[in-house]
Amino acid sequence: GDSVTQMEGPVTLSEEAFLTINCTYTATGYPSLFWYVQYPGEGLQLLLKATKADDKGSNKGFEATYRKETTSFHLEKGSVQVSDSAVYFCALLGGYGQNFVFGPGTRLSVLP
């Protein structure tokens, strides 16, 4: 079945450091890929998305490129801020729209 794998957390960085959170997937068909963010005490918010191979999703300085050849959708940000501290979830919508699958989440802590 469809699945999403994320790097283990927690990830702790200093402010202005470069961030990469790895995400790889297994899916049938041509899934859409998403990154969601959950700030402390809140629900999940859609951060960015990509619907086909080589698409780049971007928002709030975060980017991720849909790589079909490596089945990956790694999240990157050039300079993190304390306010980016949150849990990040990679997700896919696969199976011709029938199956929404979340990864286990990666907790990011950014220290001033």
Next chain:
Amino acid sequence: EAGVTQSPTHLIKTRGQQATLRCSPISGHTSVYWYQQALGLGLQFLLWYDEGEERNRGNFPPRFSGRQFPNYSSELNVNALELEDSALYLCASSLVASGGAGEQYFGPGTRLTVT
């Protein structure tokens, strides 16, 4: 445009009781999803409703049930509550049940505490 709303925000029940959680999707969205987020990170998929029908169900016992109303709002019922049911319950809505990007939009959640 109003987002996904959930009620109540917090719910405290005792073991063996029943809990009812409610969700209103974004206007125009026909699909509603329920997830359980226990202590820690992961979201566990519970139920998916679309156009009033249950479309898919996660690996949860039958005492977790729900329904979707004609206005697309939804209700999650948990019977015979157990201590391990204590969690944040998240509802999400989506416009697309098949094809397209189909991103989900989440509500703030209901925090259920079972004592």
